[in-house]
Amino acid sequence: MDLDTALLMAIRAPSIHNSQPWRWRIRPHGVELYTDATRRLTRTDPAGRDQVISCGAALHHLLVGLADAGQGARVRRLPEPTRPHHLATVEPAPRIDADIDAALAAVIGRRHTGRRPFRSWPVPPELTGEMAEIADRQGVGVDIITDARARRRLYRAIEVAAGQQDADPGYAAELAVWSGRTAGAREGVPADRAPSPGPVPGRMPMRGFAGEPPPLAPQGEPESAALLLLSTSADTPLQWLRVGEVTSAILLTAARHGLAASPLTQPLEVGDTRTFIRNHISGDRSSHPQILLRIGWPRPESGYLRPTPRRPLAEVVDR
Numbered sequence: 001m002d003l004d005t006a007l008l009m010a011i012r013a014p015s016i017h018n019s020q021p022w023r024w025r026i027r028p029h030g031v032e033l034y035t036d037a038t039r040r041l042t043r044t045d046p047a048g049r050d051q052v053i054s055c056g057a058a059l060h061h062l063l064v065g066l067a068d069a070g071q072g073a074r075v076r077r078l079p080e081p082t083r084p085h086h087l088a089t090v091e092p093a094p095r096i097d098a099d100i101d102a103a104l105a106a107v108i109g110r111r112h113t114g115r116r117p118f119r120s121w122p123v124p125p126e127l128t129g130e131m132a133e134i135a136d137r138q139g140v141g142v143d144i145i146t147d148a149r150a151r152r153r154l155y156r157a158i159e160v161a162a163g164q165q166d167a168d169p170g171y172a173a174e175l176a177v178w179s180g181r182t183a184g185a186r187e188g189v190p191a192d193r194a195p196s197p198g199p200v201p202g203r204m205p206m207r208g209f210a211g212e213p214p215p216l217a218p219q220g221e222p223e224s225a226a227l228l229l230l231s232t233s234a235d236t237p238l239q240w241l242r243v244g245e246v247t248s249a250i251l252l253t254a255a256r257h258g259l260a261a262s263p264l265t266q267p268l269e270v271g272d273t274r275t276f277i278r279n280h281i282s283g284d285r286s287s288h289p290q291i292l293l294r295i296g297w298p299r300p301e302s303g304y305l306r307p308t309p310r311r312p313l314a315e316v317v318d319r
Contacts, residue, residue: 003031006065007317009108011310013061013248015054016045016265017178018188020311022055025318030073030091033059036316037085041178043171049240050265053291055087056244057251061108062090063097064252068105072096078238087241099137104252111252112307114260115195117203118296123226127257131228131250131295140246141231143283150281151204151227154267154292157277158205161270166208180210186309193308204294207266225296227264229277231287243290250293260298263291 007024015021021039025032035051045051059075066073072093080086096102128144135142145151165171179189195206201222230246232239247263254261267273268289277289 002069004313006062006069006071007031007313009065009068009105010058010062011313011316012108012111012307013054013058014111014113014251014263015057016041016050017175018308019051019054019178020187020316021051022058022316023318024316027089030089031062032086033062033088033090035085035087041174043168043174044165044269046269048237049290050269052087052237052240053244053247056241056246057248058244059088059090059241060100060245060248063100063245064102064104064108064248066090067096067100067102070096073100077241084237087237101249101253104249104256107252107255110307111255112260112305113193113262114296114298114305115193115206115262116260117200117221117299118223118225118260118294119299120202120222120224121297122224123259123295123297127254127259128226128228128295131253134249134253135228135230135246138242138246139233140243141233141282141284141287143229143231143281145227145229145281153280154227154277155204157267157273157281158264161267161273162205162207164270164272165266175208176210184309186311190308193305204264206262206264221299223296225294228293228295229282229289230291230293231278231282231284231289233287235288239288240290247291247293250295254295258297259295261293261295264294265291268292 019039021036023034023036040051063073072095074091074093076089079089132142181188181190183190189209194209203223230243251261279285282289
């Protein structure tokens with residue numbers, strides 16, 4: 001087993017503001033995953049939910065990388081209740097988990113967060129159905145939001161959440177630190193990856209970042225994006241971790257089909273709008289919405305975007 005190769009795939013996972021908030025420790029029995037407290041975005045993510053979801057995505061990337069090398073893995077999630085920052089221990093196993101698709105390793109290197117407008121082509125229901133099945137198998141609830149009224153309510157919830165966050169000077173300062181980075185930056189959101197400003201018919205409001213690029217032309221084509229809301233029956237770090245794993249599997253599956261995707265976490269970072277989404281948009285009011293995914297066909301004028309760089313293994317792995 002080439003653990004370093006799998007870890008290089010793991011750190012390609014998406015994370016909130018590309019903060020890469022994970023820490024890996026290699027042990028004689030395997031590798032351990034921890035949250036990195038120094039990379040917690042306290043104003044954007046006060047509960048630490050986005051951080052754990054990000055680490056869950058990295059965990060799934062690792063398992064895909066191991067499977068691609070023919071290596072099975074046994075995962076113990078949150079193995080130390082008194083140390084919640086220890087999220088998982090991964091040990092070698094004779095068999096690859098049936099829910100880990102090794103073929104997804106082929107798209108890890110080219111998947112990226114697509115914040116630019118999508119095309120007007122709808123995502124076929126067969127593809128959204130495939131993504132929903134991924135969540136179902138892991139016990140994560142999924143709502144595919146197609147109803148026009150629900151989408152309008154969601155649009156408004158994002159606007160309200162953005163207004164509340166933008167009014168917080170601490171949030172604005174944090175966002176400025178983690179966005180508007182120069183090309184080649186190894187962390188944070190590069191300026192050229194911020195969503196293009198200006199209205200796009202049918203597009204959900206996108207989080208504003210520092211250094212937004214100029215609008216793409218033309219802007220007239222309406223966007224048709226699939227919106228997937230992932231929810232859990234409990235609101236615990238273990239559930240957040242599993243949501244991150246499912247998110248990774250869905251995003252990689254979308255990339256395999258040529259789709260672009262971006263998480264829309266903003267309305268779930270504010271308590272009032274998260275409650276509104278649970279009560280008025282989620283299909284199960286007793287569940288806890290965790291992440292919203294926007295998935296669609298990229299426009300030709302968006303061009304090819306190289307995956308954003310990552311910190312080297314030496315900075316994220318303790319040996």
